Amino acid sequence: MIKCPHCGGELSYLPGTEIVKCDYCGSEFSPEEIENYREVDAAEYQEKTWEDDTTIEATVFTCPQCGGEIYSLDQSAVTFCSYCGSQVTLMSRLTKIRRPDHVIPFKLTAEQGIAEYYKHVRKALFVPSAMKKDSEVEKLRGIYMPYWIYDVKAPEVLTVKSSVEHTQGNYVVKDHYSTEIRTEGGVDGIAFDAASAFSDEMSDAIGPYDFREAKDYHPGYLSSYYADEGDVDSSLYEEDAIRIAGQKYAETVYHPDMHKYGLGQNEIADAFVTDGVDKKLGYYPVWFLANKNRKGNRVSYATVNGQTGKAAVDLPVDFRKYLIGSLIIAIPIFVLLTMFLTMTPRVLGIVVMVLSIVAVIFANFKLNAVYARKGMFDDLGLSSKDPAAQQRVQEQIRKKRTQKSSSHSKVSIGGTIGSSFFMAPFILGSVYMLTRMEGIAILVFLAFLVFRIVSAIVRNGKKTAKVKTSVSAPFKDKIVTMWKCLAAFVICLAVMLIDPVSDMIYYGADIVAILLTGWTVLDIVRAHNELTTRKLPQFGKRGGDEHEY
Numbered sequence: 001m002i003k004c005p006h007c008g009g010e011l012s013y014l015p016g017t018e019i020v021k022c023d024y025c026g027s028e029f030s031p032e033e034i035e036n037y038r039e040v041d042a043a044e045y046q047e048k049t050w051e052d053d054t055t056i057e058a059t060v061f062t063c064p065q066c067g068g069e070i071y072s073l074d075q076s077a078v079t080f081c082s083y084c085g086s087q088v089t090l091m092s093r094l095t096k097i098r099r100p101d102h103v104i105p106f107k108l109t110a111e112q113g114i115a116e117y118y119k120h121v122r123k124a125l126f127v128p129s130a131m132k133k134d135s136e137v138e139k140l141r142g143i144y145m146p147y148w149i150y151d152v153k154a155p156e157v158l159t160v161k162s163s164v165e166h167t168q169g170n171y172v173v174k175d176h177y178s179t180e181i182r183t184e185g186g187v188d189g190i191a192f193d194a195a196s197a198f199s200d201e202m203s204d205a206i207g208p209y210d211f212r213e214a215k216d217y218h219p220g221y222l223s224s225y226y227a228d229e230g231d232v233d234s235s236l237y238e239e240d241a242i243r244i245a246g247q248k249y250a251e252t253v254y255h256p257d258m259h260k261y262g263l264g265q266n267e268i269a270d271a272f273v274t275d276g277v278d279k280k281l282g283y284y285p286v287w288f289l290a291n292k293n294r295k296g297n298r299v300s301y302a303t304v305n306g307q308t309g310k311a312a313v314d315l316p317v318d319f320r321k322y323l324i325g326s327l328i329i330a331i332p333i334f335v336l337l338t339m340f341l342t343m344t345p346r347v348l349g350i351v352v353m354v355l356s357i358v359a360v361i362f363a364n365f366k367l368n369a370v371y372a373r374k375g376m377f378d379d380l381g382l383s384s385k386d387p388a389a390q391q392r393v394q395e396q397i398r399k400k401r402t403q404k405s406s407s408h409s410k411v412s413i414g415g416t417i418g419s420s421f422f423m424a425p426f427i428l429g430s431v432y433m434l435t436r437m438e439g440i441a442i443l444v445f446l447a448f449l450v451f452r453i454v455s456a457i458v459r460n461g462k463k464t465a466k467v468k469t470s471v472s473a474p475f476k477d478k479i480v481t482m483w484k485c486l487a488a489f490v491i492c493l494a495v496m497l498i499d500p501v502s503d504m505i506y507y508g509a510d511i512v513a514i515l516l517t518g519w520t521v522l523d524i525v526r527a528h529n530e531l532t533t534r535k536l537p538q539f540g541k542r543g544g545d546e547h548e549y
Contacts, residue, residue: 005029010074012224015106015306020220031220056099056219058227061090066537068197070143070226071097073219082141082226083197084536085290085299097229101280102149102214103221106142106306113140113287113304120302120313126321131291131300139290142306144222144283145203146194146230148237149211151278152245153186160271162262177261181253181268186275187245189214191282192237193381194230197537198286199301200379205312206305209284213307217283227283232381234279246272298533314532317525345506349492352513356492359485359520366527367481371473373531396471481527485520488513 004011009024013031020029058071061078068083070090078090108116114137121131130136158181165174189211193203215221250268258264285306290299293316300314369378376383377396383389495509 010224011220013105013221015109018105020223029220031215031218054099055096058095058097059092060095060097061092061226063090064088068537069229071095071229072226073222074224080139082143082288082290083299085139085292097227098281100144100146100217100283102211102282103144103217104209104211104214104282104284104307105221106225106285108285108287108304108306108309110140110142110287112309113142113306114138116304116309116311117287117289117302117313120311120315124315126317126325127315128291128294128318130294136291137289140287140302140304141289142225143286143288144225144227145198145286146228147191147209147282147284148194148230148232148234149280149282150190150192150238150241150245151186151188151280152190152242153275153277154183154245154249155273155275156184157182158249158268158271158273160263160268162267164260164262175262177263179258179261179263183249183253187248190241190244191284192240194232194234194281195228196231196381196385197228198381200381202301202303202312206286206303206308206310209305209307214282222283225285230281232384236380236384238277238279241277242272242274243269245274246270293533297536299536300533314534316529316532319522319525322525345503345510346496348510349496349506349513352510352517353489353492356485356489356513356517356520359517359524360482360489362524363482363485363520363527364478366524366531367473367478368471370527370530371477372471375471377471481520481523484516484523488516488520491516 003009004022004025004027006027007022007025009022011020011029012023013020018030020031021027056073058073060069060071062069063081063084063086065081065086065088066084068081070078070082072078078092080087081090117137117140118132121127160179160181161176162179163174163176165172167173191207191209191211193200246269247265249272250265254265254268287304287306289302291302291314292299300316302311302313304311372378375392376386376389377393380393383393491509491513495506500506
């Protein structure tokens with residue numbers, strides 16, 4: 001433990017200052033000045049510096065509710081758990097943990113972290129009120145999260161094969177090239193979080209960190225802060241690190257003149273091989289907050305990058321706020337529709353059909369995401385702690401890596417159009433709508449379809465650093481939710497095809513379809529809340545859902 005050399009008081013690191021200050025006498029030091037001071041048991045006192053240690057002595061605080069653990073170089077009592085939000089005094093004991101090689105010190109103060117958090121929740125109209133209470137927000141805690149840092153060495157010479165086709169008379173000529181690229185060095189500082197308790201989704205959302213500001217480890221940087229110990233093996237992300245290094249390498253060495261030889265960044269990245277990978281452990285700063293829901297059975301997380309201020313916040317929806325807000329918003333929308341459209345029974349049916357299509361699309365996305373969360377397809381670190389889940393995830397990754405980039409585009413666009421219509425009735429109904437709609441209604445429908453296709457192309461064009469193990473939920477799981485909006489679409493379509501004389505039949509069908517679509521919307525909100533809240537964690541507590549949080 002580190003104490004003030006002058007008075008023995010507690011020390012606190014001041015974010016962004018490179019200064020450690022005594023809370024009692026006000027003395028200030030640089031981390032290097034106090035590196036040789038350590039509080040140890042008198043019977044075990046030893047003279048040695050921190051540079052000689054491969055481990056550090058820390059107090060581990062264990063939550064009696066969920067088993068979550070955080071580490072500290074201080075001895076102050078901890079009265080709430082960062083992972084499950086329980087208001088309990090955590091059990092403590094001394095232990096040894098691996099000393100990190102690097103630390104990126106906190107630059108943001110707690111007040112700045114809270115301000116970044118509020119930027120997200122204040123704009124969210126439907127989040128539970130408890131997430132905006134100062135008493136809850138003040139639980140924001142500074143934690144150094146462990147990250148594996150990969151330094152990937154580039155080869156001295158990289159040989160890349162390519163080819164170019166051109167016509168010559170009646171023949172198609174294919175020229176083959178072999179290009180040698182000579183470089184030095186490599187790609188350093190590729191980071192992946194090393195704690196299974198820290199969601200990969202959250203970690204990705206608040207990254208990246210600027211590794212250029214990393215410091216050699218000194219205990220002073222951890223004064224007044226907490227840490228989490230890494231439990232994910234460094235080999236888990238090594239292939240991903242090499243792939244990211246290949247992409248960055250390609251961006252660096254690529255020159256437009258290479259294009260005439262059929263050589264692009266993708267070809268260079270695919271050909272990249274490494275001369276070796278160095279792995280180190282680093283501590284990166286995160287402001288962390290857990291919020292329990294009203295029932296106390298689920299928790300949402302908020303994280304703020306302690307270096308850059310980039311935040312990621314789970315934003316669940318309060319059903320009561322959502323229903324009231326929807327009713328308020330529905331009034332001006334209805335007024336606008338009546339201003340531009342003559343709300344005949346047929347037009348109302350068309351509007352409901354379009355809404356049902358939108359409901360199908362959003363339900364499809366949300367249900368796929370829920371399936372991925374439950375199967376741990378979206379969290380490599382967490383899945384690595386469950387052998388069955390790890391096998392599923394690794395199999396999915398292998399499938400994704402073997403797909404060709406050209407097939408990605410076709411699948412993405414085709415899948416989007418397929419999700420828009422989903423079944424044969426949607427195709428027939430859409431053709432019918434295009435032949436019967438007039439004016440603004442047809443423009444709105446066409447604009448919607450164009451938007452879906454363009455968004456698919458844009459989304460497909462974005463290159464992500466990590467392999468996304470996107471999966472589709474089984475049809476039998478999705479139909480339980482989606483049958484309602486499908487039925488709404490079919491009801492409206494059937495009435496239009498029959499074309500009854502009585503408007504009451506039209507309005508009756510429209511009302512039933514609206515209720516079914518609204519029911520689907522509520523299911524979508526429930527799926528959203530399942531994604532933005534997590535089961536109370538059960539770290540190391542057997543008999544519980546320790547991997548579903």
